[in-house]
Amino acid sequence: MRPTAGGAINALTRFSAKVDDGQMMRAFFYILLAAALIFVVIDFREIAGQNAAAALDPANPMSEPVLPPALTTGEPEDAPGEVTTDAETLKQAIRFELQPGGVMLAKGAIDPGAAARFAAEIEARGEYVKVVQLDSPGGSVSDALAMSKLIRDRQLNTIVEKGALCASSCPIVLSGGVERTVAEGAVVGVHQIFNGTREKLSPDMAMSEAQRTTATITRHLDAMGIKPGLWQRAMETPPDRLAYLSVKEMREVGLTRGAEGVR
Structure with a gap:
């Protein structure tokens, strides 16, 4: 009922x-x-x-961890040195400061527009700048490429000092140096590229953009005298991890070269 x-x-x-x-x-x-x-x-x-x-916002490099976790395989697995630069300083947009002896210090994240500011600084300093000293967690790939090309055009050297960081897209800038030096205790690492715009891309467009960027970077590194092993190391490392480069590996792929190389 x-x-x-x-x-x-x-x-x-x-x-x-x-x-x-x-x-x-x-x-x-x-x-x-x-x-x-x-x-x-x-x-x-x-x-x-x-x-x-x-x-993990790829459009904002300053939001990324300054020192991502290491890749679980490879040598070395962990950072080969200690980054002594203040983490908050590294997250800020890259700044260019002229140091004694013709050294231009480039410290901070490579934000969109960094290449234009770098070119203006180099132009203003004339022939005085001889070396670009890097301390950066990386950032904009297109700006890193432009900075690297300008360094080579001006026949400048590049260096990463002890306690400094050169990661993500920063090694692209490092590759532009005629002579490239990485001090013992510096931290250098690479990982995969990823979409650096806030624009929502379709899977096909994202794949096309990644392939185009990969081809551009590959050609540039080859022109700078870098062997394919460096880019292979980057491509096998997820973007939220970092493949730290050993002294031996940097020498083998040609990332360090010249009178001092790794010191």
Whole structure:
């Protein structure tokens, strides 16, 4: 027999009469607590997702960790030295400071527009600049390529000193030097390229862009005298990891060369 609405109301009334006010208040409290927990979990998941997206946002190189986790295989697995430059300084847009002895210090993340500022600094300093000293977690690939080409056009040398970092797209800049020196205790590493724009690309467009960029970088490194092994190392390393380069590997692929090489 199907229950009527009146029967349901009567049953609810009889149940309420059996439950004292204290029990009803406790039940109401537990319902509110459960609802609050549900919203907290939802908010936490949304915040965590937003934070993860920001941490890996390829359009914002300054949001990336300064020293990503090492690739789990390869030599060395961990950073071969300690980065002594302040992490917050490295996350800021790259700055160019003239040092004694014709050294131009380039410190910070390679942001879009960095190449134009670098070219203006080099032009303003005339023939005084002889060496570009790098301390950067990388960033914009197109700007790194332009900086590297200008370094070679001006026949400048490049160097990474002890305690400094040259990672991600920074080794592209390093490759432009006529003589390339990496001091013992410096940290140099590479990883895969990834989309550096906020524009949402289709899978086909993203693949096409990655292939085009890969071809551009490959040609440039070849022109700079770098062997394919360096780019192979980068391509096998996920973008959220870093393949740290050993002294031996840098010599073998030609990333260091000239009068001093690795010192």
